[in-house]
Amino acid sequence: APVAVPGVVRRGWPAGLAAMASGRTQASFPGQVGVPLVDAHGVARGALVAAYTGSLGADALERLTVLARCASLACAHVDLRRELDSEQARRGELAAALVDAQERERRRVAEDLHDGPVQELSGLALMLDALGGELALRDGDADAVARAAAAARQAIASMRRAIHDLHPLGVHDRGFSVAVRNALDRLGHRGMTVELVGMDVADQLPRDTRAAAFRVVREAVANAVRHSQAQTLRVEGRRVLDDVVLEVVDDG
Numbered sequence: 686a687p688v689a690v691p692g693v694v695r696r697g698w699p700a701g702l703a704a705m706a707s708g709r710t711q712a713s714f715p716g717q718v719g720v721p722l723v724d725a726h727g728v729a730r731g732a733l734v735a736a737y738t739g740s741l742g743a744d745a746l747e748r749l750t751v752l753a754r755c756a757s758l759a760c761a762h763v764d765l766r767r768e769l770d771s772e773q774a775r776r777g778e779l780a781a782a783l784v785d786a787q788e789r790e791r792r793r794v795a796e797d798l799h800d801g802p803v804q805e806l807s808g809l810a811l812m813l814d815a816l817g818g819e820l821a822l823r824d825g826d827a828d829a830v831a832r833a834a835a836a837a838r839q840a841i842a843s844m845r846r847a848i849h850d851l852h853p854l855g856v857h858d859r860g861f862s863v864a865v866r867n868a869l870d871r872l873g874h875r876g877m878t879v880e881l882v883g884m885d886v887a888d889q890l891p892r893d894t895r896a897a898a899f900r901v902v903r904e905a906v907a908n909a910v911r912h913s914q915a916q917t918l919r920v921e922g923r924r925v926l927d928d929v930v931l932e933v934v935d936d937g
Contacts, residue, residue, distance in 0.1 A: 701732035710750065718746070720753040725761050784893045803844050810837040856899045861887035865920055868903045872910045883922035886929050898931055905933035913937025 703711035704719030708729045712718045716737055721729035733753040737745070813834035856864035862884035869879055887898055902920060909918050915937030922931050 701734040704732040704734075705729045710746070712741075718749065720749055722753055722757045722760060724757065724764065730757075730760060781893065784897060788893055788896055798844055798847065803841055806837050806841045806844065810834050810841065813837060856895060857892060860884065861895065861899065861922070864899055865902060865906065868906060869910070869918075872907055875910075877910065877915060878917045880917070880919040880921075882919065884920070886922040886924050887931060890929055898929070902931055902933060909933060909935040909937065 700711055700717045700719035702719075704721040706729075708721050708723065708727075710718065710720050717734065718737065718741060719732045719734045722731040722733060724730045733749070733756055735749055813830050817830035817834060862881050865881060865884065866879075887895060890898060906918065906920065909915055913935045915935035918933070918935045920931070920933050922929065924930070
């Protein structure tokens, strides 16, 4: 809307509207002048209306035009900032939706693996145990069956590790600290001293963000266990203003 000097708003509307409609400086009343506020695309988005006494010289009109140009730039900056904020919010929503879809798919695959192949392998291991027992009673060679049962149990353990990697249930059900500790136990940290500090800050994260953060920490912990030859591993969580910082440090 036109910007007017207090006390002359009503009388300034025609000058401002005329300037906006034409895109040029307009004087619709004696002592009134309107200068359009033009955006980056050359479209008049508003008008600066000024009142004056006497005659309006070229210098004064030039200063008023410069002032209107500065106001136009300020308005354009506000519009650009609003567009950027809107785009960032949209990208944030898309990223959150993508993470949510990934987590749902991971959970579905993990449940399918648990309810299908893992149960079937467990049944196979039990049947092989029974078969090995019968062969032993009949003085048969039960070693091959025992090896097959051990292989089946090894496959079950591998499948369960894959299920946990796909969908770490512990991070949601039992907390970030327990999930990290379980990951370390599965990695077999070989006597490495482990310190977990401030993990409760990660438990305050939204569910999907917490899962993503755990995957990053788990990978860093795995790298430390497998490659650092460290004696001490420290995983620390802390809040810095509105952010949650998770840090993995080792002495290797």
